[in-house]
Amino acid sequence: MGEQGVWGRSAWPAWNPARPGARSARVRGVVVLSLFLLWPLWEILRPEAGGPDAALGAVLPLYGAGWLVAMTAGPRLPPRRRILLVGTLFALAVVAALLRGGPLYLGHAGLFSFVLAAAAWLFPALWAVLLGLGIGTAQALVQWATPGPIHWNLMGGLFPAVVIPVAVVLLIRLVVQLGQAREEIAALAAAAERDRLARDLHDVLGHSLTTITVKTGLARRVLESGGDVERALAELRDVERLSREAHGEVRLTVSGRRRPSLAAELAGARAALRAAGISPILPPSADHVPAELAEPFAYVLREGVTNVIRHSDATRCEVRLGGDWLEVRDDGPGRDAAKPGNGLSGLAERLRAVGGRVEAGPLPAGGFRLRASRA
Structure with missing residues (x-):
């Protein structure tokens, strides 16, 4: 009807575009x-x-x-x-x-x-x-x-x-x-739901598929080198478990009932980093994080660890966790953060919803840092 409503001076009535019927x-x-x-x-x-x-x-x-x-x-x-x-x-x-x-x-x-x-x-x-x-x-x-x-x-x-x-x-x-x-x-609600679904599927599948790829590659290298068969089988069992978990997470994501746990993400990050040959340095617990920040921080941790495994060529990854902030650091050669991908854009949306923000960029002494905080 107009940018100022029915009583606006510029409220010239207008019909919606023609629809069926x-x-x-x-x-x-x-x-x-x-x-x-x-x-x-x-x-x-x-x-x-x-x-x-x-x-x-x-x-x-x-x-x-x-x-x-x-x-x-x-x-x-x-x-x-x-x-x-x-x-x-x-x-x-x-x-x-x-x-x-x-x-x-x-x-x-x-x-x-x-x-x-x-x-x-x-x-x-x-x-x-x-x-x-x-x-x-x-x-x-x-x-x-x-x-x-x-x-x-x-x-x-x-x-x-x-x-x-x-x-x-x-x-x-x-x-x-x-x-x-x-x-x-x-x-708008339908568009927001599509955005949520795309963001959540990216976060869920990105990390799960990266971990599955790393563990499958590790099992292949062990078998090709004639190494410990039991270790290779253990990695394949983890791949099978991760595949089932990813399937369940996708179903929960589609239905809107998925709620990630920061403690579970810490445990998953430790296993994924070790499988990729990256030394993990993680906080012992996440009990001191407020409940309203635990979920967005879990997504930040998952995305940050996934990016370290996929893009950093790092040998060490450190996760620092405070009451209202979280950092994921690596010692890789550094990455360009000038053009954030879908993952970082999705994290920024999640943090804005709780009054926070996301920062990402190379460190002066080398490496890369992803930081989420609430002012």
Whole structure:
């Protein structure tokens, strides 16, 4: 409806793009709107009123057709054309009133009610209200200034004839706006769920597949070198276990029920680093980490260790853990953090949700550091 809502000065109404079934709904709308034209046209055309002349008979169909165009196609027009369309309707209403009963008939509210309805449908709400006040005041002045007795029946009908069209159409606009907002919220929720699923699957599968790759490679090297078969079998058993765990984690991730444990991630990091031939230096426990930070820190630890194994060529990895911060350091030759990947972007989103941030970059003395903290 507009960037400032129904009452905004720039709140020009606009329809959503056409959707399936919109054409049939538009046809039904035209039929319903056409029925609204029957009453004012009958008031003018009825035989008791003397019947119309040829000129009035030509103006009224144009007025009715213009009003239908305004109500159906008007919201797709730019503002200037909307103003021109409503202005044309107003001029046709004035001409029809003059042809029907002279200047006194300008105080008849029926025709101008449809002009106000079109204005409330096409203009910013404040404009429609001001236009209604202006037309109502002008009609009252016309009746007051016309020679002869005041027609109190017409005067009394001005207020509802001005207020009701504007109020009803603005209410319809509000309902339409709420419907559009609900659709936008649903679309945003679906996009957020897709982002969550992509982020969680990246975090889950990235680490699991990296560990599986490392352990499978270790078992292969042991068997190729004729080494300890039992060690190779132990690594393959770990691969089988990790595959099952990854399958279960994917199922929990899809259902939104996965909650990683920081303590479990520490144990998994130790095993993964050792399998990759990297010496792990890890904190003994994570009991001092607040509950609201344990989950995002678990994701940071998993992503950091995964990146160390895959990209660092390091021989040592150190994890430091405080009450509101976590660091993953390695002694590799260093990596470029100028273009963070999906993993770091996902971590940044998770930390922002708890008022934290993520920093990543090479260390002055060599190596790479990933730090998550809450200010």
